[in-house]
Amino acid sequence: MIRACIIVIMLFVAKSSCNSFELRTTSDATNRTINLSTMAMKLEEDIRNDLYSAKDTYTGDLTGYNADCPLCGGTLSCKPSYYIKDGTDTYPDPVYGTVRIVASSKNLPCGTIVRFGLSSLSQDPIIAIVLDRGVLGNDLDLLTPNEYFARHYVGRKSITYDILRQGWSN
Numbered sequence: 001m002i003r004a005c006i007i008v009i010m011l012f013v014a015k016s017s018c019n020s021f022e023l024r025t026t027s028d029a030t031n032r033t034i035n036l037s038t039m040a041m042k043l044e045e046d047i048r049n050d051l052y053s054a055k056d057t058y059t060g061d062l063t064g065y066n067a068d069c070p071l072c073g074g075t076l077s078c079k080p081s082y083y084i085k086d087g088t089d090t091y092p093d094p095v096y097g098t099v100r101i102v103a104s105s106k107n108l109p110c111g112t113i114v115r116f117g118l119s120s121l122s123q124d125p126i127i128a129i130v131l132d133r134g135v136l137g138n139d140l141d142l143l144t145p146n147e148y149f150a151r152h153y154v155g156r157k158s159i160t161y162d163i164l165r166q167g168w169s170n
Helices: 002-019 036-051 147-154
Strands: 024-027 032-035 056-065 090-093 097-103 113-116 126-132 140-143 156-165
Touching: 032 036, 056 147, 090 126, 126 140
Parallel strands: 056 140, 097 126
Antiparallel strands: 024 032, 056 156, 090 097, 097 140, 113 126, 113 156
């Protein structure tokens, strides 16, 4: 009799453990079935929304500059040094992808990611990284391929910009 009970219990435990590998789960709180792949997509969406949510907002002037300006040496001042005399005006950020390069004051640490709108360049918001210095206050300088581009497409505009990441590690 004891052996029969043990066998029945073992069969029940084995059957219960097999059910835990299903691709669906039920929530008793809402009495709905949730697909695990839907949950994974929701988690990815939440992470993306957090990456692109504003941590802070500033107002300042935006101007354009290029690597051939009189005081430019060809490398950006944030470490690691980045050579721009070859016309480079973007940076491959591992989290945000290819982003534009801006100069700021020391108010924003190197590696800070900012987002702003500039209709003369794009209908979509511009995502940029702080890799250079040389501006005052809350102003930003957008690195452009040449002086013509800086004057005609950027000029000098008052903008409001969002901080998406404060420095390299945040």
